[in-house]
Amino acid sequence: MSSDSQTPWHSRLVARLAIIHALFFCVSALAFSLAVYGYMQRTLEGRDMDIAREALRQFTAVKEATDEERYDAALEIINLIGSRRLIVRLVTPQSDEMLPSPEDWTEFLSVMDATPADMVGRNLIVEGVVSGVELRLVTGRLDDGTIVQVGHRDFTSRTTLTMLGRAAALCFLPGIVLALLAGAAATRTSLLGVSRVREAALRIYRGDLTARVQRTGNGDEVDLLAATFNLMLSRIDSLIENMRRMLDNVAHDLRTPLTRLRTQAEMTLLKGASVEECRDLLARQLSEYDRLVQMVGMVLDLSEAESGTMQLRRTSFPMRDLLEEVEEFFAPLAEGEGIALSVACPKSLQMEADRERLRLVLLNMLDNAFRFTPGGSVRVEGAATVGGVVIAVSDTGVGIAPEHLARVFDKLFRVGRGDRPSGHGLGLSLCKAIVEQHGGSIDVASTPGEGTVFSIFLPQH
Structure with a gap:
């Protein structure tokens, strides 16, 4: 029988289970990382969009104001809510005011594919062509027809998500190594019982029919396997003992009539028996032959039945x-x-x-x-x-x-x-x-x- 040293490492059960454990860890870690990344992305986007909506709500709450008063209200809202991040645009048939300054809107206007009137009621994310900063944009219409666009510029979300992705990537390779080591250790511990079964089988193969597997007693699957293996060995041992005892008795039962048949034949030959006497001897021996054939047949049938190999039709x-x-x-x-x-x-x-x-x-x-x-x-x-x-x-x-x-x-x-x-x-x-x-x-x-x-x-x- 082959030893462990002759088995390629990739063919060993411990190695295969450790690799499966590592693959499972990688898939689980990747799925978890993607889920966290997506959750944080949605959370940050939702937070910025909520800020823009709140600014729009406060601005639309200013009723019956002149353009100059709305201009001042927009600046006040910018200072209160977003300062550097919040920008506001007021669009009327006569003017297009961009606050705090037109330069803050320039890189976003060139990529907008719709007019302000078409964007009313929509939530958009617009990426600046120069800085790459994302703008969370909400658009509303006042009672007098003035269109208000409030945008919240995201300077940190992308950086945060990028850092999170890099951290996950840096931890991925060490995680695979740790998963392999942990999987190998856990598998080796779990398979100690299987190794004991193998060692017992080797001892039996080498002639020690009294060998049994030592049980742990914890009741797990490997312990139950050891119990079943010992039960099977006891059954085999009992069958072998019964077969040995039966063969001893059958050998004795066969030896006696065979010796008698041989003696009868020798005596008949020695005394020079006639043809009639030989025919009479053979006739008397036929019943003994039938008895021997019947006994051998019963032994074979009994062996089949007790071993469970008897085929029933x-x-x-x-x-x-x-x-x-x-x-x-x-x-x-x-x-x-x-x-x-x-x-x-x-x-x-x-x-x-x-x-x-x-x-x-x-x-x-x-x-x-x-x-x-x-x-x-x-x-x-x-x-x-x-x-x-x-x-x-x-x-x-x-x-x-x-x-x-x-x-x-x-x-x-x-x-x-x-x-x-x-x-x-x-x-x-x-x-x-x-x-x-x-x-x-x-x-x-x-x-x-x-x-x-x-x-x-x-x-x-």
């Missing part, structure tokens, strides 16, 4: 048809053993499941029932219930001892009957695994000497 089918098919399969054995086999299920009951897997479950359960029912009866019932279907397999056999009841679904757990050979110890485990793969459950109830009932619940969607 769900179809909809009549439940009664499947139960009658199983009944027909066991009918010769029931007749030979003197066991009354019966099936009960509504014809209208539809089942949604993997038909072949469910058939395998029923075959194993009925085989188990026949094995422990010397005479008596075996009954299979199917019925609809809330949220699904219940299948019950009951017998009047010897029952299961209370101390064995909790272990009947354990792998390789076997309880023999004196006159019958015990099974592989895998059948009921396989039944439970297949039922749980369907999202269902299986339970058992038994009374020694009276019989046993296995109940299967399968949800239906």
Whole structure:
């Protein structure tokens, strides 16, 4: 496995997240700076325009005055409100007075694209052609037709905004560096838990199957990841242990019949058996071969089911048809053993499941029932219930001892009957695994000497 030193810096998660953090900071800082710049620009423009409007309001409040009186009033307003910044223009059919002096208006008049009469009621911003100073201009009309234009010259707003922009630009580069460093530090701290998961995975890869991730206990996502990782390791460890134990038992179960088959073949060859004797030996060995093939198949099916890799082919089918098919399969054995086999299920009951897997479950359960029912009866019932279907397999056999009841679904757990050979110890485990793969459950109830009932619940969607 590759180490961190072999990974290019730009491919590391810490570097990528730090860059993303810095980009996010840059975009956020730029958006904030533009918002502040725009707000200050609007505020300064609004302030200057308000000053001009206030001057116009005061001037228009002077009623029934002569031109000379209005001239004096304009100068007074200029001195009170704006002094150096405020300029006033009085336009009548006979005159065009510009205060404090015509020179203050010269650079603005050349860029005005409308007559004073056309500008009445409008708020304009005019930039001087010489100084570049912006003029906030408002225009009004008096009762006698005189047009009044009041302008407020902005000498500082542009300078203030320019200084603000320069300050933001100077802080931008250091801000990016700080954002990268802060992002790298925060990311590295956040990923310490992920590093612990990686280290645990490396120890497991090197053979230490007891390795676990140390949790922080703070309950964040990385801590929950560590908990889930440990849970997965415990599950894998349990599966490996179960597989090892099962393989040991299966190896023992295979070794005994294989040794017996080999011994029989060697003895037959050594004594020079006839063709008829060889044919008889092969016929007797066929049942043993079938038993071995069945055991290997059950081990494979059980491994698939417990690992979650079993593929279910769900179809909809009549439940009664499947139960009658199983009944027909066991009918010769029931007749030979003197066991009354019966099936009960509504014809209208539809089942949604993997038909072949469910058939395998029923075959194993009925085989188990026949094995422990010397005479008596075996009954299979199917019925609809809330949220699904219940299948019950009951017998009047010897029952299961209370101390064995909790272990009947354990792998390789076997309880023999004196006159019958015990099974592989895998059948009921396989039944439970297949039922749980369907999202269902299986339970058992038994009374020694009276019989046993296995109940299967399968949800239906």
